[in-house]
Amino acid sequence: MPSPELPDTGRDPRWRRRAVTAAVALLAAGTTAPATAAAEPDARAGAQTPFTSGEAEDAETNGTVLGPDLTQGSLASEASGRRAVTLDGPDRYVEFTLGADANALTVSGNVPDGTEGTVTVSVNGERLDTPLRVTSEYSYLDTPDIEGSTTHHLFDHARLLLDRDLHAGDVVRLQPGTVPSYTVDVADFEQVAPAPEAPQGSVSVLDTGADPTGAEDSAAAFTAAIEQARAAGTEVWVPEGRFRIDSPLAVEQVSIIGAGPWRSVLLSSHLIDQTESAGGVRLRDFAVLGDVTDRVDDSPDNFATGSLGAGSEVTGLWLQHLKVGMWLTGNNDDLLVEGNRILDTTADGINLNGSARGVRVRNNFLRNTGDDSLAMWSLHAPTPAARSPATP
Template identity: 30%
Template sequence: MQWKHVTRRLACGVPLACLLAAGLAPSAASAADPAAARGADAARSAAADRGADLPYTAYEAEDGTYEGTLLEADEKRTFGHTNFGTESSGRKSVRLDSTGQFVSFTSTAAANSIVVRNSIPDAPQGGGIDATLSLYADGEFVRKLALSSRHSWLYGNSDDPEALTNTPQADARRLFDESHALLERSYPAGTEFKLQRDAGDDAEFYIVDLVDLEEVAPPAEQPAECTSITEFGAVPDDQGDDTDALQAAVTADQNGEIDCVWVPAGQWRQERKILTDDPQDRGEYNQVGISDVTVRGAGMWHSQFFTLTEPHLADGINHPHEGNFGFDIDDNVQISDLAIFGSGRIRGGPDGAEGGVGLNGRFGKNTKISNVWIEHANVGVWVGRDHSNIPELWGPGDGLEFTGMRIRDTYADGINFTNGTSNSTVANSSFRNTGDDSLAVWASRYVKDPATDIGSDNTFTHNTIQLPWRANGIAVYGGHGNTIENNLISDTMNYPGIMLATDHDPLPFSGETLIANNGLYRTGGAFWGEAQEFGAVTIFPAGQDITGVTIRDTDIEDSTYDGVQFKNGGGAAPDVAISDVTISKSNNGAGILAQGGARGSATLADVTISGSADGDVVIEPGSQFQITGGPAGVTPLR
């Protein structure tokens, strides 16, 4: 391992020479070394165990055959200035400008559905356009796919999300959105699919980033114990508002009149949040959620709620932040196998136009959410209310389970555990294009008893996180016993793949916070006027100390800046343990960096670093940070 004590960005002047000289490459096991072979096998097994067990296969446009223009990110993956390459999966995508241009690929599994991550232009005055793109299978026309830019294209050069606007300007971000369709039949493995710009596909340009192909099961049958929302007056696929029927069914279940709410296959329009009417009218807004309710659907591709009204324009809205779609949950609720498609287009903005929340509330105990698809919300799931929101109903999330979630294209967080949420899990779920932390624990102070109501013992495991366009893949702000394990995180725009931090004024860190067996690819970036550079894994004691951190069994590859970064702050990060970690190709930074104002210490064991532009281990002048360990007990020069 190469140790350096230098000011960053000056360690090497020739990029190729930096890559060759930056450190030791991982050693390969040989048949003559059984122990090494077993170690290599274990490492491969651990890596294979990362991420969600996804029901679809993703195909990158640049890896197929195409006639068009390859778009790539610049060296620093610049964000916020209409940078299509930076916002692309793998930092590459394909642009189709002319009739006849296409992207094609051969499927590796049977499929009867498609999701296309794409970008088409905004309308000249904002608000988005609709366009089509033609789908072929083995040379035969299948259908026109409907694409839209209604939910993409935010403008402004501010990194404050509430300062962005839908009004066109020179600088734009959140350039991509997704379109999905069920196909009329299944196509076998080995089918050549082609997305082609044909006559009538009349957007100025089409950028294709990736395609998901999935074999979707037929709609599930109605369980005998459940009562359909159609019995309360809901009508599928007619564009009529089904909110009253859905609310009546949920209320009947909550009152014990039925045993379960069934949502059949169909498109169901919802224009008000489902909650519990508060006869006391406590507070300016109704903040009483549902309890003791089970809602089941026929599958996320089949039972789908949608709204046509932007949240801030809706009548009867229960809270401007929470929107006019989805469910407000207080306790003991099970929701499964359905989709919630919002109509949000911005996070705040100059006119305060909030994007709504798919699932929000106190959540309480015994709540389980599974196989729910949430798209075009401000936040997918916000767990927890401030204690001041009707104190007598205080009931923080405890023992919550989220599995099989599919959260896409939000303007803020994917799932955030706050207000004392504990003993809860997000597992086997996928997140793409979130506008803030895809997953977070925020041990906030807005609780009944700060001594006990602490965000603790939560686990994020076996999740796949792609392309957060703002903030982190996974973040923990305070608390204890929280675990980030077996996740795959890729292509963050501007923040770390994983960050532990004490900004947002959380309750203190204590006990252990474990980061284990994760894979981070092309993460980190520059933000806040491009003045702050973040590592793939960043420890940021902004005001308070961050204690008890363990990072182990993790691969960090192709980071935009540093692999592991200890950031300046008012607190310290003492006794960080880093073991069995591989850091390769830190493009514009160090393998491990302690910034000039960083305080604390880290011990390294079996850490391999290679290809770092600024050196393997860099401690900036003025730093009090201590790093020990490494090969043969070598310590950095000071």
């Protein structure tokens, strides 16, 4: 857990990722079932996800199967199932046979330190025009404060919306493209819905000047849309696009709705940072992609830091490349956190830090968090009556 409010433990607060870039395939309370189990959901097995997963080590391959291995610093130790497949060179492949319709692919993979480039995707033998882009930027993390630790070799999620609809029985092949080697842990396949219409009467961020290309900072345009929507008693609409947000947004008594986490992308490592809020915040159906490669505990480089206020909801978000997804202090009473994906954080997924009442965190999916996936603790807010009496 990040510990900006903890007494000095002598630990170096910086965990550094090396080179140009993630974490244990930790499936905490958001564990997904493997693809083969998707048809038989089991309420005891974790979240119901919008995708099905296939482990590379269970797929067809002419690559090298790693693991199982739990040795700290080994690549296999960070993999789902502690096993993965290394593809050394363009002739090596791993092939997944789909069990359901899909038009999108997310791969948890790893490339050698200091490299970035492409992975070729083929469907039923036909190479797709658009490759998967991969990087080592988030994958090599040093933790010098952990005595005896060696550089972590972490996986990182790369995603691709395909140019076609795939069906059960179709075969998707991955091969190194411009990268010298690619290690595949697990692949997620899903059917992404078309972009919905804007909610009737909503205020679009495009109408207040936001740049959907991601070239210009759209923070002021989002702030203007929030103020207009609040005054009109309506919602903020974030259409398809990539929106750079260079400074935090003040959110209270507002709904911000996107066209889905594959379509509406906010580029920010520091989207919300506030100690109090009047509450009533609803954040739904968009992605927040950061660029956090180091863990610096006194930096608020999280999706949400502090308080969303009472009665808020965070649903259908995709949060990636942040320090923490949600680092919550202050009033978050009756908060609902549901149906989100949190990937590749340098620290926790969600941390309820201090008092929290009536908070519901359910049906979320977390993979590759650098520290806790889901945590709660009563820092600075112990309840003496709740303490267990000392054991004689």
